Amino acid sequence: MNIEQTFIKDLVLISPSVFEDARGYFFEAYNKSKFSDLGISIDFVQDNQSFSKKGTLRGLHYQNPPFAQTKLVRVLQGEIIDITVDLRKDSPTYGKHFSVLLSAENKKQLLVPHGFAHGFSVISETAVVLYKCDQYYNKQSEGGIRFDDAQLNIDWGMDLKDAIVSDKDLILPDFASCNSTF
Template identity: 55%
Template sequence: MNFKETKLKGCFILEPKIFKDERGYFMESFNEKTFSEGIGQKVTFVQDNQSFSTKGVLRGLHYQTGEHAQAKLVRVLQGEVLDVAVDLRPNSPTYGQYESVLLTGENQTQFFIPRGFAHGFLVLSDTATFFYKCDNLYNKESEGGLMYNDPTVNINWNFPSEELIISEKDQVLPNLENIRKVW
């Protein structure tokens, strides 16, 4: 596994070693020891989640606050998504900045997003199956969110806005100035 830290300290792009032959392929998608060494810290995942979405579905930007904050290791099992993390750590030099990564079932790239970040993704293929690990259990009372089109963050989704499919809940998330603090 190749680990590349992004401009957002603590966020890593993980590129697996894929072994292909006439039968298909094999790859190790997670190894606790390799992962901990690669990101320079120990993270214990306690919950796995999976979603299926169609082209144009934008999920996010979501996060958990306080003691329920979550780090995530995300990947796409089938399809293609643009995955986005926004730094919401109050004293971070990259506060309000984002990183985007193309995750596909073909490239098998993963994205590690530490606690203190909002996370979301946009489905670019006809369908996509999205899988992620969390290091803390979901807690409804600790939900936070950031509007996907916040003008300060200015995420380039590179997709026609009139074709986006966004839940009612995600359409009314606050802008960066009014978000619920992560801690």
């Protein structure tokens, strides 16, 4: 298992050790002991899975403390562009975003710690995304940022006029008006 620090502190990519042979492949997507050896000690309590069609855009979502969620995101089928935005007001990268291609083929996982908004766009015909969370969903603490926020200027890898977006995500505030308490 390999860990790669991104330009944003605490936001890391994890690449598993993949064992391939004539039958196919095998890898450990999560091993608490190995993650701990890498300096990642998180008690995951919930797994979420989504299926989405090409052009779907989900996010940007977060939960405020004390229900903030660390997420370990991976793709079981297809390809997504995964986006995180640093909401930690005391961070030197506050308001910066990170983008990475996650796919079933590259098997990379993104560890999104507390203090980040998260979203993704589907660039393959379909995608199945699985993410582990260290906190349960809490509706009262949820927040979000509009995907097309001009200040953030995120490249979602698609023409946004064609994006499939939920009604809930269409009414999220812009970055400057979000209710983040990080």
